[in-house]
Amino acid sequence: MSKPSGLTRDASTVRPAAPRRYRRILRHIVSRAAARWILIGALGALLVLLVGLIAVQGLRTGFSAMQLLAATLFVLPIAGALIGLLWYGRTLGGAVAGRTRAEAAAHASGESFRTVASTMADGIITIDDRSRIQYVNEAAERMFGYTRDELIGNELTMIMPESFRDRLQAGIQRYLTTGKRKLSWESLELPGHQKDGKEFPLEISIGEHTLGDEHVLTGVVRDITDRKRAEETLAESEAKFRRLVASAPDGIFVVNTQGGILDVNPAGEALIGRDRGQIVGHKLAEFIPEERVSVMDRYLTDRLAGHRTTELYDETWRGVGGHKINVQLTSQVVHPPEEKPYLVVSVRNVTNLQEMQRKLLESERWASMGRLASFVAHEINTPLTNISLLTASISRRVSDAEVQERLKKITIQGRIAASITQELLKFSRPGAINPVETNLTDLVRTAVDQSDMFRKPGVVVETDLGKEPVVCTLDPLRIHEVFVNLIKNAYEATPNGRVKIRLEDRGPLVAITVSDTGTGIPPDVQRRLFEAFFTTKKKGEGTGLGLAISRNFVATHGGDITVSSEVGRGSTFTVLLPKQAPSPRRGP
Template sequence: MPTIPFNSSSPKINSKAHSSRLEAVLNTVIDGIITINNRGDIQSFNPSAERIFGYAPEEVIGKNVKMLMPEPYHKEHDGYLQNYFNTGDKQVIGKGREVEAQRKNGTIFSMELGVNEMSIAGETMFVGTIRDISDRKAAEQALMENQAKLQAIVDNTVDGLITINEVGKIEHYNKACEGIFGFTFAEVVGKNVKMLMPEPYHKEHDGYLQNYHNSGTKKIIGIGREVKGKRKNGTCFPLDLSVSEIHIHGRKLYSGIVRDISERKKSEDRIEQANAELEEFSYRTSHDLRSPLVSSIRLLDIVQEAIENNEKDHALMGIGRIQKSLNQLEELVKDILTLTLTKNEKEDYEAVNVDTVINDSLNKLKHMENYERLSIQLVPQFEQSLITKKNRFVLIVENLLSNAIKYQDVSNDSSFVKVTIYSQENKFILTVSDNGLGIPKSLQKQLFQMFKRFHPKTSFGSGLGLYMMKKSVDVLGGRIEFDDMDNLSTFKVTLPQSLE
C-alpha cells in the first residue's frame, strides 16, 4: 500500500483549521483509532479507543502497543515489526482481519483490525482502525449454539423429518429417517423423494407436485394420512405422513414428518384377530357345550321310557350314548380350561429334558384307543437341555403325539409314529411323522384355526388342539410347519435352543 504523504506547508490548506477538523473526526468516529511509531509505541489514542480498551490516553501514550494484546500476539508483535522493516513483507498492513485484544480489566475480546502505513515528516508510522465485535461474536455464537440445539433436537426426534424443494429434491433428512428408511443422508440428499415410495406413489408424486403448483389444490398438505414407504432393502411398510408448506427467503419448501407404524399395524391386526377369535370362541363353545347336553337330556327321556317298558337293552344303549356325549363334553371343557390357562399363564424359562417329556407324554397317552397297534419310533439326536417354558413345550408334544395316535389309519397294518429331535444352527427341531389319515390339502390352510376338525367321523375332538399348539409355539418364539407327501404327514416345530 502506498505511503500517505503529509505536507504541512501546503498553501491550499489552512493547517490549523484542517487539524481541528481532523481531530474532530477522530474524536467522534465509532471505531477506535490508534497510531504507533516504527518502534510500536502508541502516539495517539482516540476516545473510541478509550471506550473499547478502558484506558485513558495518558495510560498508553508512549507505551508499546502490545500492552493491548493477549498472548500470543503480545510476545510476537515486536518481532513482526522488525521482520517487516528487514524484509518489507507485509502480513497485516493494508488488510483487515479478526484478532483478539485485551482490555484494561484483563478481559479478552474479539475485534476487527485494519492497519495502514503512513509517512509523516519522513517518519514511518502505522494507524490501526479497531472495531469491537464482541457483541456480534456473542450473537454469532448464540446463533450457532441455537442452531446446534435445533439440529440436535431434529436429529434425535423419534419421528423422521424430511424437507424437499419445489421439484421434490431432498434437502434435509434427519437421523430418524436413516433408521426408518435405511438410507444415509448422503445417499438421499439432492435426490427425488419418490425414491422412498413404492408404486403407485412413486410414479404419481411428481404429477401431484406439479398439479398443486398449477392449481393450488392441496391433497395432503396440512393433513396427516397413512401411506406406504419403501426401505433401502426394498421392503414396503406403513407410515403416518404429515406435510407442511414453508417459505424461507422467498423459497417454497415442503416439510414432511414420517412415523413408522409397522408395529402399531401389527398390534391392530393382532387385536382384530383376537376379537374375531373371541367371537368365534364364544359362539362355538356355547354351541358345542349345549349340543351334548341337549342330546343327553333327550336320551334320558328315551332311557326312562325304555325302563318303564322293561326294555333293558334299549335303555342300556341309550345310557351308552349319554356317556359318549358327556365324555365329549368333558373333553371339550378340559380343552377350554387348558386354553384359558395357557392364555393367562405366566411361566419362566427353565432347562427341560426333552427325552423325559416325550416319554412321559407317551406313557400318559397309552390309554388311547388303538395305541398298542402303533409302532412308536424315537430318533433322539439332542442330548443337552432345552431352555424353554416347560408347560408350553409339554402341550406342544402331547398334542402332536395324541393327534398322531388318534388319527391313525386302522386299515393300515403297518401304522407308525416317528419322533425325531435334533439341533441345527442353535435351533431345536422336533418332527413328528405318521402314515395316518393325514389332512386334506383343501383344508390345510385352516390347519391352526380355532375349532377346525378334519376327521369328525373318526374321532371326536374339540378343534382347539392345533390352535393351542400354534399359539404356544408363537409364545416360545418358534414356528411350526406341516408337510404332507407320499402318504406321510409331518409336523415340524422349530424353537430357539436357548435365550441367547
C-alpha cells in the same frame, strides 16, 4: 475528432456547460496570459530603456561607436540577470503560493478526517513502523479505557493481551521487513486488552500508506462482544436443537423442494438401516416402495405448496434390509429468508404398534368367539349325550342287522360331534398351563413319530434337532399337540416331496420350524390361517380350529407362530418359544 471544451459528461448524457462557467474559465485563462505578457513586455521595455540611456549618455559625452557597443554588451548581461531574477522571483512566489495552498488543503483534509473519525462508532488507530501509536479517535479511547495522551507514543501491544503481544509484534515487523503476511488484514478477529485488564473480542481491518519516508498502518477496530455473545447463544441453541433431534425417537428427515434429503437424525438412520452418508444427498423416493413413490411425491409437493392441510399421513417405506414397514408422517414447511423452502419430515415406525393393535383386536374377537363356542359346546353336549345313550339302549334291544348298521353310523357321527364340542371347549377355555422342565428335543421327536400315521408314501421326512438336547420349561401336553398338528398339516399339504422339522437354539428362545415342499398357501389365505373356523379342507375334514388352538397354546407360553409360503414351492411354519415359560395362568 476532439470534443468541444464546453461539454461535460455525467453518468447518462453529454450537455453544455453553464454560461457562468464559460465566463469563469475565460477570465482565468485571460488573467494568466495577460500576467505573463505584461511581465515579458515590462522586461523588454526595461531592456530597451537601458540601451537607450547608454546611447544617449554616450552621445552626450562623446563616446565612439565602439565604446557604445562595449557599454551595451556590459549592460546586457546585467539586464538579463535582472530579467532572470525577476522571472525566478515570480516562479518562486508561485511555488510558495502553491505550497501554501497545498498545506492549507492538507490541513483542511486532516481536519475533515478528524471530524469524521471523531463521530465514528468504530475505533481508529494509527501506528508507525515501530508499532508506536500515532493517532486514536474518541471511539478507541472509550473502547480500551485509555485517554489519548496515555495511548499516543506508546506501543500498540499495550492494548493487546500479554499472551498475544509477541506474536503481534513479530507479525508487524515481518510484514514491514518482507512485505509478506500470513493473515488477511480484512475483518481480522483478535483479542483486545482494556485498561482494567478485561479482554474482549475485536474485529480489525488494516490499511497502509506512507508519509514521506515513514510507513504508517491504520486500523479500524470494532468491539464485537455483543456479536460474539449472540453467536454463542445461537450456537448453543443450535447445539441444543441438534441434541434434541439426535435423541428424538422418531426419524427426522430434512427434504428440499426436489425431494433430496439434506439431513437425517440417528433414528432416521436406524429406521432405514443405512448410515447418514448413505442417506444424505439421496432422493427420499429411494427408500419408498416403487408403487408408493408417486403418492409420496404428490404429498411432498402439496405440503411445500401449502395445498395440503392434513399433516398426519400413513405411508409404507422400506426399512432395514428393504423390508416394508408401516410409518406415520408429520411434516412442517420451513421458509428461511432469501432461501428456498424445505420440509422437515418426522417419521414414526408404527409397524409393531399396528401389529399389536391387530393382535388386540384379534384377541378380543377370539374372546367373543370363545364365549360363543363355549355356549354352543355346552348346549350341544347335552343332546349329544342323550343321543349316545338312546343309541346304545336301542342297540341292545334290536337285533336287526340293518338297524344295527345304522345305529353304528349314528354312534360314529355322535363321536365326531362330541370331538367338535371338545375342540370348541379347548378353543374357548385353554385352561391353565402347567410348565415343567422338559427336554424339547425329545418332545419334538415324539411328535414326529406320532404324526407318521398321516404321512403319505411319497413324502420324505427330515429332522435336524441339533447335537445337544434343548431343555425348556413349558407345558409338554399343550406344546406336543401343537407340533403334531403342524406336522400333520404339512403331510396333508404334500402329496409327494419333503417335510423337514428343525429345532434351533437361539439363546433365550427356541425356534421349531416345520417346512414342506407342498402346494403352498396363497397370500390372501395366509392372512386368515389362524382365524377360528377358517379351513381350506373339504367339508367334514376339519373344524378350522387346529391352527387357532395351536396359536392360543403357544401364546400362553409367551411365544408365537408365524408362516411364510409361496404357491407351488411350499410353506414354513415357525414356532418361537421362550425357554422359560411364564408363571401358570389362564389362557386368553
